[in-house]
Every structure is written in C-alpha cells, then in structure tokens.
Amino acid sequence: MIEAKIAKKIYRLHAELCKTLADPTRLEVLNLLRNSEKSVGELAALTSVRQATISQHLAILRQKGVVLTRKDGTNIYYSVKNPKIIEASDIIKAVLFEQITEMETLTANAR
Amino acid sequence: MIEAKIAKKIYRLHAELCKTLADPTRLEVLNLLRNSEKSVGELAALTSVRQATISQHLAILRQKGVVLTRKDGTNIYYSVKNPKIIEASDIIKAVLFEQITEMETLTANAR
DNA sequence: CAATAATATTCGAATATTCGAATATATTTA
DNA sequence: TAAATATATTCGAATATTCGAATATTATTG
Incomplete structure (x- = not known):
C-alpha cells in the first residue's frame, strides 16, 4: 500500500493549498489582485488591514506559490x-x- | 461605508466555505463521494480513518452544506x-x- | 551618511482546529 | 426487550492559526 501513502501526501499538499483560500483577508487580497498588481501599501489601504498583517498574509500567499512579486524601488507589487x-x-x-x-x-x- | 462591512461578511462566509476543503481527510472523503454516495463505515474503511473522526469531518461538511445525507436502516449515506x-x-x-x-x-x- | 518610506519578520497571547477516547443515540434483529 | 450494529457527540490535550506590537530590513532621497 505504498500508493496509499502517496495519495495521503497529495491530499495533505492539496489541503495546504486550499488553506490559502481559507482566510477572509487573503480572499479579499486575491480579489483585489484579480485584474491588476498592487503594492503592499495599496492592499493595506484598500482592505483597511494593518500593513504588518497584510504582509503576513502576503507571505503565506507567496510561500504557497499563489502570488508573484515585483520590486520597484521600495515598493513591492504583488x-x-x-x-x-x-x-x-x-x-x-x-x-x-x-x-x-x-x-x-x-x-x-x-412566512 | 456600510457596503464595506457587507463585503467583509461575505469574505468571512467565503473563507468558511473554503475551510471545508482545507483538510486532507475531508478532501479524501469528497473525492470518494465524487461518483457515488457512501456510508460512514465505507468512508472510514476506505480512508483508514477512525469512525469517530470521519463522523466529525462529515459533520463539518454537513454544516457547511457541502454534502447530503440519506438514511437507510442504521446506515447513513453521504x-x-x-x-x-x-x-x-x-x-x-x-x-x-x-x-x-x-x-x-x-x-x-x-543537475 | 542620515532621514524617510515601504515592506518584512519575530514574538506572544488569544483563538481555532484536530484527533483520540469515551459515551450516547438510533435502528435492526434475535 | 436485550444484544448488536452504525453513527454521532462530548470533552480534553496537542497543535496550528491569527493578529497586534515592536523591531528589522531595504531602498530612496536630501
């Protein structure tokens, strides 16, 4: 039953990727990024979420390979x-x- | 900004529904249910997960409206x-x- | 190089999730 | 009705997640 172990591992990775979407702030960020890239500051302003918190969520999205970053001066566009x-x-x-x-x-x- | 509040609430509900998929056992269960209904016992056997645990995960899927149940004797088919x-x-x-x-x-x- | 601006990280507390163990609740059958 | 079977629930411990506060890092500008 070696394939069962592999299947379990796939389910774990799959669940981890799904977790990416399992947070309201991250969903809002992804929705804001739907049509165009945005800087961290823009995302913080548009969501009314503190910069540090947005940055933490962006780090999770980055780690899971869901977003890309582009540096321009001190700004980082996601x-x-x-x-x-x-x-x-x-x-x-x-x-x-x-x-x-x-x-x-x-x-x-x-009624 | 009353609509912003509503948007936040939608993101919360959206995230809650996404959480449903954010667990390996639930993903495996959903995959087993893809083509046909299964009883709790069948799901426990097929996944090698304890009955109580499967039942807990099924309860979550039920609460989130992701699965349906059908009773037949002592069996419950999801x-x-x-x-x-x-x-x-x-x-x-x-x-x-x-x-x-x-x-x-x-x-x-x-390489 | 100092000051500023933008972003990231670390840490800790509060909260949420998961799972096993034990128990409860039907439902069927002898 | 008692026993057996299938499923659900409760509780507690271990673990994970989230967020704010403080701090660090990096790049720009004067």
Whole structure:
C-alpha cells in the first residue's frame, strides 16, 4: 500500500493549498489582485488591514506559490501567479451564493 | 461605508466555505463521494480513518452544506450536494500539480 | 551618511482546529 | 426487550492559526 501513502501526501499538499483560500483577508487580497498588481501599501489601504498583517498574509500567499512579486524601488507589487486560483475561488463563491439563495427561498416560504 | 462591512461578511462566509476543503481527510472523503454516495463505515474503511473522526469531518461538511445525507436502516449515506465544490477542488489540485511540475523542471535544470 | 518610506519578520497571547477516547443515540434483529 | 450494529457527540490535550506590537530590513532621497 505504498500508493496509499502517496495519495495521503497529495491530499495533505492539496489541503495546504486550499488553506490559502481559507482566510477572509487573503480572499479579499486575491480579489483585489484579480485584474491588476498592487503594492503592499495599496492592499493595506484598500482592505483597511494593518500593513504588518497584510504582509503576513502576503507571505503565506507567496510561500504557497499563489502570488508573484515585483520590486520597484521600495515598493513591492504583488500579482496573481496562476489565475486558476481565482477561478476556484469564484466557483466556491458561487456555491456560497447558491446557499444564500436557497436559505432565502426557505425563509420566504416559511412566512 | 456600510457596503464595506457587507463585503467583509461575505469574505468571512467565503473563507468558511473554503475551510471545508482545507483538510486532507475531508478532501479524501469528497473525492470518494465524487461518483457515488457512501456510508460512514465505507468512508472510514476506505480512508483508514477512525469512525469517530470521519463522523466529525462529515459533520463539518454537513454544516457547511457541502454534502447530503440519506438514511437507510442504521446506515447513513453521504453524497456531494453541489458538484461545483468538486470542480473547485479539482482546479486547486491542478494548480498543485502545475507547481510540482514546475519544481521538477527547476531541479532537472539544476543537475 | 542620515532621514524617510515601504515592506518584512519575530514574538506572544488569544483563538481555532484536530484527533483520540469515551459515551450516547438510533435502528435492526434475535 | 436485550444484544448488536452504525453513527454521532462530548470533552480534553496537542497543535496550528491569527493578529497586534515592536523591531528589522531595504531602498530612496536630501
């Protein structure tokens, strides 16, 4: 059963990559990076999250290979490395909205 | 800025749904449910994870609306509620494999 | 080179997650 | 109804995650 061990390891890596999306701040950052790169300061301002905290989340996204960095002077611009991540995030968001719609239907019928 | 608050709440819910996928056991369970429903016992056996643990993970998947249950005698059969979740999981897995391939390329070139 | 600006890192406390062990809750069958 | 089977829940310990505060690093500018 050596392949079972390998499968488990793949599931672990897969879960680690999914964890990248399992935080509201990181989702917001990824959404902001959807169409264009942004500097750390811009991301902090746009999300109203402290610079150090944004930087920590960006470090996680970097480690997991989800974003790329480009240095320009003292600024560091972040961008999405693989748009598939955005695609996956969007699908999960669509599921969320379907769930919300379903709950609305339920409560509407309960009146 | 009332809409900003709402946006933050959506990101929180979105992240909670993503968390569903952020565990190796749950990913394995979802993969086993991909094509057909399975009972708790079957899932425990197929994953070699204790029944209580599988049950806990199934409870999380249930709470997040990711799976459905069907009772038949003492058995409870679980199935995927919304196939989009599998779709999203598959996309993230594809990203993982792209990352692995990229690392292989790097190490191959380093020889 | 000193001052400034932008970003990153380290540390610690609060919180959340995971899992095993034990137990509880059906449901079926003898 | 008692025993057996399948599943769920509760609790606690170990571990992981998150965030703020303080500090460090790097690059630019005067």
